[in-house]
Amino acid sequence: MRHIKRNDLVMVINGEEKKGTGKVLKVFSKQGRAIVEGLNIVKKASRPTKINPQGGIVKKEGSIHLSNLMLFCPKCKQPAKIGHKFLSDGAKVRTCKKCGEII
Numbered sequence: 001m002r003h004i005k006r007n008d009l010v011m012v013i014n015g016e017e018k019k020g021t022g023k024v025l026k027v028f029s030k031q032g033r034a035i036v037e038g039l040n041i042v043k044k045a046s047r048p049t050k051i052n053p054q055g056g057i058v059k060k061e062g063s064i065h066l067s068n069l070m071l072f073c074p075k076c077k078q079p080a081k082i083g084h085k086f087l088s089d090g091a092k093v094r095t096c097k098k099c100g101e102i103i
Helices: none
Strands: 009-010 021-028 034-036 041-046 056-061 061-066 069-073 082-086 092-096
Touching: 009 034
Parallel strands: none
Antiparallel strands: 009 021, 009 069, 021 034, 034 061, 041 056, 082 092
Protein backbone atom coordinates (compact mmCIF):
# COMPACT_ATOMS: atom_id res chain seq x y z
CA MET A 1 0.00 0.00 0.00
CA ARG A 2 1.28 3.46 -0.92
CA HIS A 3 1.07 6.36 1.51
CA ILE A 4 0.33 8.96 -1.19
CA LYS A 5 -3.00 9.23 -3.00
CA ARG A 6 -4.51 11.49 -5.65
CA ASN A 7 -5.38 15.06 -4.49
CA ASP A 8 -2.95 14.89 -1.53
CA LEU A 9 -0.77 17.90 -0.80
CA VAL A 10 2.87 16.76 -0.91
CA MET A 11 6.36 18.21 -0.56
CA VAL A 12 9.43 17.03 -2.47
CA ILE A 13 12.13 16.07 0.06
CA ASN A 14 14.95 15.18 -2.34
CA GLY A 15 16.09 15.88 -5.88
CA GLU A 16 16.00 18.82 -8.26
CA GLU A 17 12.57 20.08 -7.10
CA LYS A 18 13.47 19.89 -3.37
CA LYS A 19 11.20 21.92 -1.02
CA GLY A 20 8.54 22.27 -3.75
CA THR A 21 4.93 21.61 -2.80
CA GLY A 22 1.93 20.73 -4.92
CA LYS A 23 -1.17 18.61 -5.35
CA VAL A 24 -0.85 15.04 -6.64
CA LEU A 25 -2.58 14.70 -10.01
CA LYS A 26 -1.94 11.01 -10.70
CA VAL A 27 -0.20 8.07 -8.98
CA PHE A 28 1.40 5.19 -10.86
CA SER A 29 1.56 2.55 -8.13
CA LYS A 30 3.26 -0.18 -10.19
CA GLN A 31 6.11 2.14 -11.16
CA GLY A 32 6.14 3.84 -7.74
CA ARG A 33 5.86 7.33 -9.25
CA ALA A 34 3.46 10.29 -9.09
CA ILE A 35 2.74 13.43 -11.10
CA VAL A 36 2.62 16.57 -8.95
CA GLU A 37 0.98 19.79 -10.14
CA GLY A 38 3.54 22.46 -11.10
CA LEU A 39 6.65 20.39 -10.32
CA ASN A 40 9.23 18.61 -12.52
CA ILE A 41 8.23 20.46 -15.70
CA VAL A 42 9.61 18.75 -18.84
CA LYS A 43 9.57 19.87 -22.46
CA LYS A 44 8.20 17.47 -25.03
CA ALA A 45 8.09 17.83 -28.80
CA SER A 46 4.63 17.32 -30.30
CA ARG A 47 3.62 16.64 -33.86
CA PRO A 48 1.09 18.79 -35.66
CA THR A 49 -2.43 17.43 -35.12
CA LYS A 50 -5.98 18.63 -35.73
CA ILE A 51 -6.13 19.98 -32.18
CA ASN A 52 -2.68 21.60 -32.38
CA PRO A 53 -1.95 22.26 -36.09
CA GLN A 54 1.23 24.21 -35.31
CA GLY A 55 2.92 21.40 -33.33
CA GLY A 56 6.01 22.50 -31.40
CA ILE A 57 7.31 22.09 -27.88
CA VAL A 58 4.86 21.45 -25.04
CA LYS A 59 5.67 21.89 -21.32
CA LYS A 60 4.07 19.38 -18.95
CA GLU A 61 4.62 17.78 -15.55
CA GLY A 62 6.91 14.76 -15.35
CA SER A 63 6.68 12.02 -12.75
CA ILE A 64 8.54 11.99 -9.43
CA HIS A 65 9.44 8.84 -7.48
CA LEU A 66 7.28 8.27 -4.39
CA SER A 67 10.36 7.92 -2.16
CA ASN A 68 11.11 11.60 -2.86
CA LEU A 69 7.62 12.76 -1.76
CA MET A 70 6.20 13.29 1.72
CA LEU A 71 2.69 14.30 2.75
CA PHE A 72 2.44 17.97 3.76
CA CYS A 73 0.59 18.78 6.99
CA PRO A 74 -1.46 22.00 6.61
CA LYS A 75 -1.43 22.65 10.37
CA CYS A 76 2.33 22.14 10.97
CA LYS A 77 3.28 23.68 7.59
CA GLN A 78 5.92 20.92 7.28
CA PRO A 79 6.26 17.50 5.68
CA ALA A 80 4.91 14.94 8.12
CA LYS A 81 5.25 11.28 8.97
CA ILE A 82 1.90 9.55 8.81
CA GLY A 83 0.12 7.53 11.46
CA HIS A 84 -3.27 5.82 11.30
CA LYS A 85 -6.19 6.24 13.67
CA PHE A 86 -9.67 4.74 13.83
CA LEU A 87 -12.54 7.16 14.36
CA SER A 88 -15.59 6.37 16.52
CA ASP A 89 -17.62 5.38 13.43
CA GLY A 90 -14.96 2.81 12.45
CA ALA A 91 -13.34 4.80 9.63
CA LYS A 92 -9.55 4.59 9.31
CA VAL A 93 -7.89 7.99 8.75
CA ARG A 94 -4.33 9.23 8.22
CA THR A 95 -2.94 11.56 10.89
CA CYS A 96 0.18 13.71 11.31
CA LYS A 97 2.50 12.19 13.92
CA LYS A 98 3.66 15.66 15.10
CA CYS A 99 0.37 17.42 15.76
CA GLY A 100 -2.25 14.67 15.45
CA GLU A 101 -4.17 16.54 12.72
CA ILE A 102 -6.24 14.41 10.32
CA ILE A 103 -4.82 14.63 6.80
